[in-house]
Amino acid sequence: MPQRPLRPCKKIGCINLTRDKTGYCELHIQEYLEYLKMQKAERDKRYDERVRRIRDKQYSEFYKSDEWERTKTQVLIRDKGLCQWCLVKGIVRPADVVHHIVPIKEDWSLRFDLMNLVSLCHECHNEWHSRVGKG
Ligand SMILES: [Zn+2]
Ligand SMILES: [Zn+2]
Ligand SMILES: [Zn+2]
Structure with missing residues (x-):
């Protein structure tokens, strides 16, 4: 496997170089993964809310039918x-x-x-x- 080229860490202000596929240096990978996890949790929450709203609408339409x-x-x-x-x-x-x-x-x-x-x-x-x- 060819090595990835060294790139500057994507974290603003960080001067470390990294070959990691996330684009973050060792110091900032964890932070980045936490951020992704948070984003996913946020997306899941929004999804649940949407599902609930659709269901509530389905129920109220049922009772009016x-x-x-x-x-x-x-x-x-x-x-x-x-x-x-x-x-x-x-x-x-x-x-x-x-x-x-x-x-x-x-x-x-x-x-x-x-x-x-x-x-x-x-x-x-x-x-x-x-x-x-x-x-
Ligand atoms: Zn960094
Ligand atoms: Zn009842
Ligand atoms: Zn009764």
């Missing part, structure tokens, strides 16, 4: 408009929301699955979400 409205109506009819969890406890209370048992964030394919949907009152729904988290 006609198909969701239709599915919700179907579930409420099936459950006779009553909170199913209250019913188990022997309480008859009108349902306010249709809830995903497996959150759409965990399994997007189950979003219209009637088996994955249940009518709940606000109280049961809030209680579940305060225990398990949003979804």
